[in-house]
Amino acid sequence: MKIKHFEHLDAYRFLLTFENGVVKETDLIDLIGHHVSLDGLNTARIDPEWECLEFNGGQVDIETKTLYQFATDGHYKAVA
Numbered sequence: 001m002k003i004k005h006f007e008h009l010d011a012y013r014f015l016l017t018f019e020n021g022v023v024k025e026t027d028l029i030d031l032i033g034h035h036v037s038l039d040g041l042n043t044a045r046i047d048p049e050w051e052c053l054e055f056n057g058g059q060v061d062i063e064t065k066t067l068y069q070f071a072t073d074g075h076y077k078a079v080a
Helices: 039-043 064-073
Strands: 003-010 013-018 023-027 053-055 060-062
Touching: 003 064, 013 064, 023 064, 039 053, 060 064
Parallel strands: none
Antiparallel strands: 003 013, 013 023, 053 060
């Protein structure tokens, strides 16, 4: 699963487009709010090698599988 496109809407809300065609608007505050400031949201980009969403020059990234799970069901389940 890869993220193909994103659009930063406002605050921590993003519109995410995944390779399978699913498009979801989601609020990422619960996922990255402790790691990325509001000012840091403008650093969002898709990492060209890993194709994940990253912030702050790669200091914070979200694995696409985790991002998809969070966007589609609103929950983050940590994998041990």
